[in-house]
Amino acid sequence: MKLAKRKLSFWQIWNMSFGFLGIQFGFALQGGFMSRIFQTLGADKDAIPFLWIAAPLTGLLVQPIVGHLSDRTWHPRFGRRKPFFFIGAVLSTIALFFAPYSSALWMAAGALWILDASINISMEPFRALVADKLPDSQRSYGFVVQTLIIGIGTWVASNLPWLMTQLGVSNTAPAGVVPDSVKYAFAIGAMVLFTSILYTILTTEEYPPEDLAEFEKEKSLKKGFRSGFGEIMKNIAEMPTVMKQLGVVQFFSWFAFFTMWSFATPAITAHVFGATDTTSAAYNDAADSVGSYLGTYGLVSMFYALILAFVASKVKINRKLLHLVSLCLGGLGFILIYFITEPWMLHLCFSLVGIAWASILSMPYAMLSGSVEPKKMGVYMGIFNMFIVLPQIVAALGGVNFLYKLLFGEAVINTMLLAGTLLILAGLSNLLITDRHATHD
Template sequence: MQSIREKPRLSFWQIWNMSFGFLGIQFGFALQGGFMSRIFQTLGAEKDAIPLLWIAAPLTGLIIQPIVGYLSDRTWHVKFGRRRPYFLIGAILSTCALFFAPYSSALWMAAGSLWILDASINISMEPFRALVADKLPDSQRSYGFVIQTLIIGIGTWIASNLPWMMTQIGVPNTAAPGVVPDSVKFAFAIGAVVLFSSILYTILTTNEYPPEDLEAFEKEKEENKGFWNGFKEIFKNISGMPNVMKKLGVVQFFSWFAFFTMWSFATPAITEHIFKATDTTSLAYNNAADSVGNYLGTYGLISMFYALILAFITSKVKINRKLVHMLSLMAGGSGFILIYFITEPWMLHICFALVGIAWASILSMPYAMLSSSVNPKQMGVYMGIFNMFIVIPQIVAALGGINLMYKFLFGEEVIYTMVLAGTSLIVAGFANLLITDRNATHDG
């Protein structure tokens, strides 16, 4: 679906500038995804309890994303625009939460820090998705989301390696029982600085298009003013979501179940299965946990290169988004399953390289398909509602879905969580066959 106004094609650097804030957002996500379970274990959490400690984050996203999307659709300021005010609010709150998270002295504090961090990042994240759809013509949507993915890949790789980098320059990597090592604290502090400065860069370098009919926009906003009217409008949009969005929801469910499993269990699974390290106070465990972060960084690095390839292709030719996404998810699923079979730690780079292919596609293709299927005037709220299909599988996983499924399907060993993640991604790949709308599956 296309706006009445013909949007001009933007240059690479214009798209880069408006997406650059995602570098900081991904620093936040990569640090929490790679190291919050390590923090939980350091503070005494049992492995099976880790998913439940993550639950506040997706629950908050389920509520915040549609509300922020709805509000940003109805925001317009001559100087600050539509989406940028939410970038700034989210950046300030996320920066504070990211800095203080590793200083938690109890599990409830760490879980609370994760909740605040994820809620704050959510305030910024979906307006960034909506901004790409706001600014780009349909023919550049895939390209725009791929550039965004390229930046996310850079952020994932650097942030995932930060504790390891800190250790290499002499920052202590062990601490007293129940205390997070300085290497992690320094990494989170650097991440906080990058998060705020990169979002500020986008705010300062990017302008936004005003509503096509400002008078009608203000009139509609006034008519729908009020708390209750806002919720009625959100629920109306949920009940009336396009069929393409529902089918993408199936793909998203299994995709994000897989990645939540990885974020929750990669550290305990790999440190135990590959490195044979279980004592969270030992140097062996903390070095192994740093290595897990390094290997997780590989999926960010490969997602960056894969995004570069997709950016080049989508700038030259039209692609079949569905086919690209299906094959990419299957590659990632194979990577997760291979973790169970490898015998040497270096082989994890191969496994997570395959995961990186899936990650790059997850962050671009579904949004390109969605943005071509919804009303441009409702882009923000639908991007927020689409987040339901990201957070619901995480809630299911956190409430016992992971623990029940990997033990029921495969066995008691925690490494089977990675096999479960791989199986889930392959199912997500096949679910793409449900999507048949050509406007969604092909570039305009």
């Protein structure tokens, strides 16, 4: 029996998206401080992208598989997406807690690999849940509410090491040891990650498949690894045109943000603060400050998402134009980092980046969701996220190091110029998208 999807209230959408608070705690701590951990353990700046590579490589495999499995899961009590929320939450919590206790680079890289893979087990079903539960008219609104929650998580988590330092926790440590301020921050992040996902599980009900009898019939006919792999490959071959066009936008967008996550700490601590000795108080204080400045993009993305949520609930929006402008503003923010003369100016730079981040986390998914069959929403959300991990793999395998040195020169701050250029290219790539059903509410 086909169920009509009713409009949900703000708080119902908030509850079903609240787990993203914890997911973003994990991503913000990972993105803001794993490079700091790598540097503390002795990594050279040019080796940092390679140490990140296991995370996107795993995502390339995990995301479509989890999406496929969640599409084919249904239990009257546990639902379709919620079992994956819980499994991902448990594994992510463990990995996040133990990551700063790594005593060697291979251990830290392994912790990052497990953390990223585990977060992805939860994250992609969260994207699919919005499309599962909301009618077409509320999908932009739903993804924007997720972005609002993500912005809150980014800002709070990015400031945790700084807050721990202000509360008297040690922010320095011997060579090769991660400071207690970072360890405490990761422990708090692990707790928030688990409890916020559990909150969504306990407060959200899922709809059964539209035709339960047909769902069970299809599931019984398509069992086993070969069948599942073949179906995923078939879906990749038949992906909607809009997804391919958005893939170009996503490639440039996520190459830019991977560059930021990999190089923001070494680039800004050296260029803005003049600190390079990872055992010194100057470096660790500067690294805390970089984390706080990175939190600015989360805070601004929260307010930008709040504005978008209000607008999307009242009027129709041109998703393509909005995404184009937002990405170009973010690109400008990255480029301005090169030219600033005072640290406080980083707030302005990352405010512009926050506008792009809010749009990246909402508009592509809103444009895509209207072009995908509901029964394949999970697998296509997973496949779509291959366009997130592929650019990160290219970047980690030397793409960042090659491009920033080729285009701008050897100084590590030039990575921010590269990130800005790529984000502007991502914005202009929106002009490839012509389907009005995807671009307009």
